[in-house]
Amino acid sequence: MFTVAGMVPFIPYLTGVVPAPYSRAADLQKCIRTNDIEEVGKTARHGTFFQMMGNWSFGDYFKEGAITYAWELLTSSEADGGLGFDEKDLWVTVYETDDEAADIWRRVIGLPAERIQRMGREDNYWHTGQPGPGGPDSEIFFDRGPAHGPGGGPAVDDTRFMELWNLVFMQEMLADVRSQTDFRVVGDLPQKNIDTGMGLERVAFLKQGVQNMYEIDQVRPVLDRASELSGRRYGADAGDDVRFRIIADHVRSSMMLLSDGVTPANEGRGYVLRRLMRRAVRSMRLLGVEEATFPELFTVSRDAMKENYPELETDWERISTYAYAEEDSFLRKLSAGTTILDTALEKAKDTGSSSLGGDQAFLLHDTYGFPIDLTLEIAGEAGLGVDRDAFDDLMRRQRERAKEDARSRKSSIADVSVYREFRALGETAFLGYDELTAASRVVGILVDGAPVDRAVAGQVAEVILPETTLYAESGGQVADKGTIIGSGFELDVIDVQRPVAGLISHTVTVHTGEVGIGDAATTVVDEANRRRAQAAHSATHLVHAALRDTLGSGARQAGSLNRAGYLRFDFSWGQALSDATKSEIEEITNRAIGDNLGVATRTMSLDEAKAAGAMALFGEKYGDTVRVVDIGGPWSRELCGGTHVATSAEIGLVSLTGESSVGAANRRVEALVGADAFRELASERRIVQELTSALKTPKDKLAGRVAELSANLKRAEKRIQAFEAQKLQQRVPELVAAAAPAGRITLVAEALGDVGSADDVRTLVTQARERLAGEAAVVALIGVANDRPVVVIGTTERARESGAQAGALVKLATGALGGGGGGKPDLAQGGGQDSSAIPAALSALQDAVAAL
Structure with a gap:
């Protein structure tokens, strides 16, 4: 779904590296593309999810065949199985030097020369952006009529003349690809190929007589439900209409991603999903709806799509669990972000600023997922602006980092032609x-x-x-x-x-x-390593089965890692597992090991395997023939090409060592296997023995004894804190008594020695300042916490009137200490590196205050 082009999975066939299993093919591919996500809702044709129809020839028919097939499908009547477009509404473009394609359009199809336009590499040459196959193309356009723009064909206006179908004549091998137009053709492919693509959504909105892809039968129901929930009418306000379209598009896209096994995350495809869902929530928020709406919107989208994708209904429990959990999580973040934003706005007002800093808006966006649209809206309600230029600059830098990262990750469509001659020798x-x-x-x-x-x-x-x-x-x-x-x-x-x-x-x-x-x-x-690795792999199958026994069929695998002595297993589940549940899973797994279950492998067709109940796991690609691994018969039956033990007893032992969250509605268990599990348990046993000996407590009462000691320790810590607070209070009169004139200001400047924390110094400063509130006084105290000096300075109102600023004085003192700090005029704090410089710092403060 995330490939840059439908051709990517077929590159080995197009280049001849892998012999194609068929010479012709036709397909409908689910696609996600977010390159133009900012245009969604603003144009008639931009969507993040679309269904790409295509036909392929691997060394079979070429230009004339592709053009003839395309024209037949587009212009034949619906009664004859065609799409029924009127020939007079269709225009085509060809690559500027492709005389052969232009001739076929004129001579074979009979298209008038004035409706055949020649264009350059940017418009009529197709490749993935990486070294590999490419070729000139011919695109077919539909004229939507004068109401949608000027005449003159697609070379003049691509809004009125909408691209329907792209016919790529994949015949050349490219190298040194720097951009869409900057590359080097290094030779011909071993065979001439055809790759075509026609978006189902574009065909649908043209055939259904609506104005854009958001109003077709698979998308419009979500838009209408969002309108009902918000109480705002679609078509009444241009800004609201864009939001309705974003919601309709993004909800459908998110649902299809979830259906395909993608889960929300902070990177990769999971981040794409999370971004789409959050944009939908944000748009509902901007329409005035602050409560959860996914239970309504996703259900409507499911009903609109399930006829074509019945798995949406059969897998609805998992899909909806992830969707609703992600919305709830984001709504909580929005709530937290609103609190942070409100605080930032109050500070901006207090300092007399007319706008919120761009760095603060970016922090809200980047750390809390708080959309800039909401930041602008809330700031506007508070009578403040936002430094949008600074925000946009930070966003630009982030996008540049992301693009650089994306360029480094394009290995999935790297040139694999180097393997052609090896693969030609056979599998x-x-x-x-x-x-x-x-x-x-x-x-x-x-x-x-x-x-x-x-x-x-x-x-x-x-x-x-x-x-x-x-x-x-x-x-x-x-x-x-x-x-x-x-x-x-x-x-x-x-x-x-x-x-x-x-x-x-x-x-x-x-x-x-x-x-x-x-x-x-x-x-x-390496036999020892293999045996340990395959034991961990078989143990993963047992843990999966045990999870489903304990939690039900909703606990489905979402990823795994198996290596010698260790397994990691990710699964769909919306909450942390209790200790009792983890113990039950571990017990079921080890019981299966003790029962010495047989492990059997069979090779069969994919349809037979699914009919037998074998679980196909997301992220794996399966051919027509698959390998099924049974452990204990149907209890654990999965499609798997890995290596496994002969019987479950060979696994030895499984010890769950951790369970954690890896995203909304996604959990992870980790375990040690075999000898590694035994060593871990033996280590824990030694620790228990040492504790029972040291605490002189029987093993079965050890937990209670540790809890008792912990409670006693907390009580002791509270008493110590109380004594230390009392001791601090007793130092205040002593500090006030040490106050001495420094010019026109009364100064308390003392070294405290070792202190528990910076908070202790702060407490002494504020209390001493209260005692001197009627005077022009500065209280500057320096303590040492964790072997580092801590400076806190407080000023009274009269001292500030005389020019004493706590922030400036702290910077002076911490500079002498090799550190830094700052704060408000009335109270400031900082730290340093060199405790031996405390006398010099106090002397500098004495001179600075005396000079005021």
């Missing part, structure tokens, strides 16, 4: 289910991403073999450790991955000798 056979060693030969070596004939001692390289026993990281299970050995060389395996479908690549360090193409090689799995 890598994984023999590691049954064997730990296997003889093979080296068919490929890459160093720094480039093919080489050999690699020598000390180099890091990728090694390609036709068969291997080393497991490539997938399904939450980390890659095997091991070696690859041959005559005169030994390679330490540091990673195993699948860079393209069907191909396994071993990243190795050449430990000794040198390895070359064609060398005989034997893969050797």
Whole structure:
């Protein structure tokens, strides 16, 4: 859903790296694109979720076939299965040098020359923005009529002339891609391909006779319900209309993301989902609705979409749980943000400022998720502005950081053509289910991403073999450790991955000798590590089953990590697990281990596996044939390509070590497995033995004894605090008595020695100042807390009239101490690094006050 183009999953087929399983295809792809999120609601066509229809040819038909098929579908009558567009309303563009496409449109289709326009790379050449396949395209546009803009075709106006379908003639390999228009064509692809894309939402709003995509039958019901909840009418106010459209779009997009297994988070796809949901909440807020509305809006959206996506209804409990929890969480943050904003606005008024600082608005936005729209609205109600220029500058810097991060993360569509010749030799056979060693030969070596004939001692390289026993990281299970050995060389395996479908690549360090193409090689799995890793993987399946036994079917896996001796398991659940529940899950898991359940694996079709009740997990890609792993029969039945134990008893022991939140309605359990679990329990037992011995308390009464000691300690701490407070009170008269004239001002400037905290110094300063309130007095005290000097200075009103400012005096004193500080004119605080400089700091204060 998050790919920059529908072609991305097909890149291995388009480039010929992986043989296509079919020569033609047609699809409808769910897509999320937020590049133009700020335009949502403002235009007729921008949406964050859309359904992209397309057809593909992998070396089969080319330009004439694609153009003919497109024209037939668009212009055939609905009775004949077409879309029924009138030919006179359709225009096309072609790449500026593509005479062949222009000729097909004129000669084969019969389109008048005046409705065929030539355009450059920016408009009529398509690629992903990364090195790889690309090609010129031909786009088909619908003329919406004079009411929507000037004539002259899509070259003049792309609002009146709306793009319907893009036909990409994918035929060239690109390198040095710097922008949409700045790239280098390095040659032809091994075959000529077709990639087309037509948005269902655009077709729908044109065919349904509405004004924009937000008013089509799959989106409009949400807009109407938002109108009812807000009491405002759609069509009455332009600003409100934009908000209604944002809500309708974002609610549907969020629901489809949740349906696909995405959960709210602070990074990656989870952040995209969170941002969409918060923008919807914000828009409802700006429409005057402050209470939760997702139970209403999401339900309406489900009913509008479920005919096409029945999984929305069958998986509604999970989808709605996440949605409602995220809205509740954000509403609480909005409440907290409002409190912080109110405080900031009061301070701005107190200082006579007419606006809120841009840094404060950005802090509210970035830390609390508080939308700038609401900040502007609330500040306006308080009669204040917001430094929008400063806010926008901070936002710009953040976007630049995000873009730089995004550029560094574009590995998902990196050029994989380097693997073409290796993949052309066939799929890598994984023999590691049954064997730990296997003889093979080296068919490929890459160093720094480039093919080489050999690699020598000390180099890091990728090694390609036709068969291997080393497991490539997938399904939450980390890659095997091991070696690859041959005559005169030994390679330490540091990673195993699948860079393209069907191909396994071993990243190795050449430990000794040198390895070359064609060398005989034997893969050797680190047996001890494999056994511990597969025990953790099987234990993950048991924990999943135990969670579902305990919590019900709503506890579904959302991610996992399995390595030797350790497992991490994320699952959908809306609240923390009680100690009793965690103990029950642990007990069920270990009971299954003790029952020595059989572990069976079967290969079958995906449909057969689902019919048998096997769980397909989000984040995994499954082919037509899948591997099903049963532990204890149907009790634990999952689609899984990982390695596993033969019987559950081989796992040994599972000890849950933690349970925590990883997002709204998402929890994580962690556990140690096998010998690692035993060592952890043995360590805890030693700690218990030491405590029972030290406290002279039986083990079964240890918890009560520790609670008793803790209560006694708290009582003692309170008594100590009371004694220290009393002691502080007793020092106040002594400090006041030490007051001496410094010019026209009475000054108390004393070193206190060691103090408990800065609060102690602050208390003494404020109380001594109260005793001197009738005089022009300055109280400056310096104590040492945690081996560092702390300065607090207070001034009376008459002292301030004479020019004494506490903030300025603190900066003077802390400068002498090697630190800094500040505050208000009446009370300020700071700290330093050098306690030996306290006498110098006091002397500087004496001179400064005397000079006033």
